[in-house]
Amino acid sequence: MKISIIGGTGGMGEGFALRWVVNHDITIGSRDAEKAKNSAEQYMNTALSSYGNSLKGTIKGADYVSSATDSDILILSIPYESIKLTCDSISNKIGNDCIVVSPIVPMERNDAGFTYIPFEKSMKSAAHLLAENLPSKKVVSAFHTISEVKLKNIKESLDSDTFVCGDDQDAVTKLNQLIGEIKGLRPLYLGSLSISYQAEALTPMLLNASKKNKLKHPGIKLI
Numbered sequence: 001m002k003i004s005i006i007g008g009t010g011g012m013g014e015g016f017a018l019r020w021v022v023n024h025d026i027t028i029g030s031r032d033a034e035k036a037k038n039s040a041e042q043y044m045n046t047a048l049s050s051y052g053n054s055l056k057g058t059i060k061g062a063d064y065v066s067s068a069t070d071s072d073i074l075i076l077s078i079p080y081e082s083i084k085l086t087c088d089s090i091s092n093k094i095g096n097d098c099i100v101v102s103p104i105v106p107m108e109r110n111d112a113g114f115t116y117i118p119f120e121k122s123m124k125s126a127a128h129l130l131a132e133n134l135p136s137k138k139v140v141s142a143f144h145t146i147s148e149v150k151l152k153n154i155k156e157s158l159d160s161d162t163f164v165c166g167d168d169q170d171a172v173t174k175l176n177q178l179i180g181e182i183k184g185l186r187p188l189y190l191g192s193l194s195i196s197y198q199a200e201a202l203t204p205m206l207l208n209a210s211k212k213n214k215l216k217h218p219g220i221k222l223i
């Protein structure tokens, strides 16, 4: 499968690339093509030394607009504030069957701790905003409660669940398969994209619990 990661130069993007390159061809998308190429080279070296002969995929870098073309799965691993601008630039580049994935958490920190921006400021969830700004019906949200530190540590099993929201069942099924390729990660379907806020809001909650109780990179697992 061809997987593009816009914002792939960030921590989450690195984790996605390192986890999925075992079986898939990855493109790192950036506002700066040179930065994307450098990150791709660095991730590929890590993948080669970690996976050796079992490595089937490749990682390359490109500017984010071209990375959006010709991909089966497009991860938008970018800040909430940049959704509108990014979508405007890529909306006519995405293929009809491309599945667009949002791990985006609209979050900020104030005196009370980490808070979920849409609740505080009556704004839209990341998934809602993204779907509103893209022609694709295949928008899925997931990975909100996965720590980039754990995702990047490819020797580690995540031993976690991730909630998945989406309205297109085929897109959800395909993303669930991809999630299942990450060691120790179980996808749990939550429902329609309209309730993605429930999953997104768990991240500031986890970070508050982490800070107050000195927990390192906590995740969520339903038992």
Ligand SMILES: NC(=O)c1ccc[n+]([C@@H]2O[C@H](COP(=O)([O-])OP(=O)(O)OC[C@H]3O[C@@H](n4cnc5c(N)ncnc54)[C@H](OP(=O)(O)O)[C@@H]3O)[C@@H](O)[C@H]2O)c1
Residues within 6 Å of the ligand: 006, 007, 008, 009, 010, 011, 012, 013, 029, 030, 031, 032, 035, 036, 076, 077, 078, 079, 080, 081, 082, 086, 103, 104, 105, 106, 143, 144, 145, 146, 147, 148, 149, 203
């Ligand atoms: N970090 C975590 O543990 C974690 C966990 C769960 C969910 N998330 C969510 O996953 C997403 C990615 O997280 P991250 O920590 O990897 O993010 P990040 O490092 O803050 O940003 C990722 C990339 O987005 C691009 N970017 C930054 N500012 C931008 C702007 N104003 N406009 C367009 N692009 C911009 C940058 O790429 P270029 O400069 O190369 O374009 C950057 O490398 C975020 O939405 C975050 O809420 C993060």
